[in-house]
Amino acid sequence: MDLDLTWLLWGLPIAFALGWVASRLDLRQWRIESRQTPKAYFRGLNHLLNEQQDQAIDAFIEAVQGDPDTAELHFALGNLFRRRGDYDRAVRVHEHLLGRADINRKDRDRAQHALALDFLKAGLLDRAEAALHKLEGSAFEGEALLALLAIYERSRDWRQAQAVAQRLEAAEQGSFTTRLAHYQCEEAELAQKNGDTALAQRLLGDAVQHAPQLPRGWMALSALKAQQGDAAGALAALKQLAQQAPQGLPLAAHALAELAQQTGRQGEVLVLLQAAHERGPSLDVTEALARLSPDAESARARYLNHLEREPSLVVATQWLAGETLSDPRAQKPVQSALEQASNPLKRYRCAACGFEARQHFWHCPGCQSWDSYPARRVEEL
Numbered sequence: 001m002d003l004d005l006t007w008l009l010w011g012l013p014i015a016f017a018l019g020w021v022a023s024r025l026d027l028r029q030w031r032i033e034s035r036q037t038p039k040a041y042f043r044g045l046n047h048l049l050n051e052q053q054d055q056a057i058d059a060f061i062e063a064v065q066g067d068p069d070t071a072e073l074h075f076a077l078g079n080l081f082r083r084r085g086d087y088d089r090a091v092r093v094h095e096h097l098l099g100r101a102d103i104n105r106k107d108r109d110r111a112q113h114a115l116a117l118d119f120l121k122a123g124l125l126d127r128a129e130a131a132l133h134k135l136e137g138s139a140f141e142g143e144a145l146l147a148l149l150a151i152y153e154r155s156r157d158w159r160q161a162q163a164v165a166q167r168l169e170a171a172e173q174g175s176f177t178t179r180l181a182h183y184q185c186e187e188a189e190l191a192q193k194n195g196d197t198a199l200a201q202r203l204l205g206d207a208v209q210h211a212p213q214l215p216r217g218w219m220a221l222s223a224l225k226a227q228q229g230d231a232a233g234a235l236a237a238l239k240q241l242a243q244q245a246p247q248g249l250p251l252a253a254h255a256l257a258e259l260a261q262q263t264g265r266q267g268e269v270l271v272l273l274q275a276a277h278e279r280g281p282s283l284d285v286t287e288a289l290a291r292l293s294p295d296a297e298s299a300r301a302r303y304l305n306h307l308e309r310e311p312s313l314v315v316a317t318q319w320l321a322g323e324t325l326s327d328p329r330a331q332k333p334v335q336s337a338l339e340q341a342s343n344p345l346k347r348y349r350c351a352a353c354g355f356e357a358r359q360h361f362w363h364c365p366g367c368q369s370w371d372s373y374p375a376r377r378v379e380e381l
């Protein structure tokens with residue numbers, strides 16, 4: 001009995017001491033954990049600054065686990081997943097944010113915008129479109145409309161693109177007049193392919209009325225009229241181009257020469273092309289002038305005139321084609337060598353991305369810019 005009592009006397013203070021130590025340990029553990037959240041966050045930031053995205057993601061996951069209520073950490077993590085191309089996880093993070101009841105309106109819109117960007121980057125255009133429409137009336141509306149415009153351009157939905165461009169113009173987000181005219185020209189092309197020339201004509205009429213400074217509308221209208229057998233109407237459209245969009249004249253020079261010959265109005269077209277040539281020589285204008293010349297000798301005089309004003313391998317090659325070399329065996333190989341050397345100089349080059357092509361584009365297939373191809377060839381740039 002005595003022995004049991006002694007144990008009790010010793011046991012009580014020991015149990016008390018052990019309890020106290022355990023509670024202190026818990027408290028220390030809690031303090032360590034609460035300090036770990038910012039530490040992991042800053043570690044993540046540090047990795048980001050060093051462009052170590054994988055390590056940054058690990059650190060942010062740790063931080064989010066330590067503090068699941070912080071919206072900022074979720075945004076940082078979601079954006080990182082998107083940048084890494086891990087769209088599934090980016091979507092999950094942003095959908096988790098949207099599903100939270102405690103999130104404020106501003107963060108909800110931000111999460112909705114981030115989610116739309118995830119879908120866009122993943123190429124899920126339908127889902128991106130739906131997510132962007134939910135941003136109407138939010139602070140992200142302008143950005144959402146621009147992203148919608150990019151989606152409609154990619155899917156070649158020109159009617160929807162026109163509607164969005166009109167809304168952006170009304171919201172004073174910039175001038176979309178030229179872009180609208182491009183959309184109308186694109187839609188007119190489709191209408192023409194489907195045999196609806198009346199719709200094509202109406203759309204092109206709108207395009208040249210709203211953006212007369214855009215050569216494309218005049219050129220498309222001229223081509224449509226020529227296709228309908230109205231050469232005089234086609235020529236009139238290109239004369240309008242020369243007046244209202246003179247920078248695009250080199251693109252229309254060959255069609256102008258062709259229509260002049262068809263209508264027998266070489267004289268007035270020659271005057272028009274000559275005036276353009278006076279303002280600054282252009283390969284295409286010189287070629288059109290040569291084509292309208294009455295004989296081979298005066299055509300070669302046009303080339304020589306161009307060379308006197310501006311050196312050009314392309315024009316020199318054309319001039320040489322009519323020249324007889326003293327050694328007749330040299331004629332063919334010299335001519336073909338010069339043609340081969342000058343062919344790359346006849347390309348068009350996008351001023352935005354440098355993409356080169358044999359044909360002129362209104363919408364760069366490389367970088368999707370509008371009007372980034374000058375009307376002049378590579379040699380003239």
Ligand SMILES: [Zn+2]
Nearest residue numbers: 350353364367
């Ligand atoms: Zn480009």
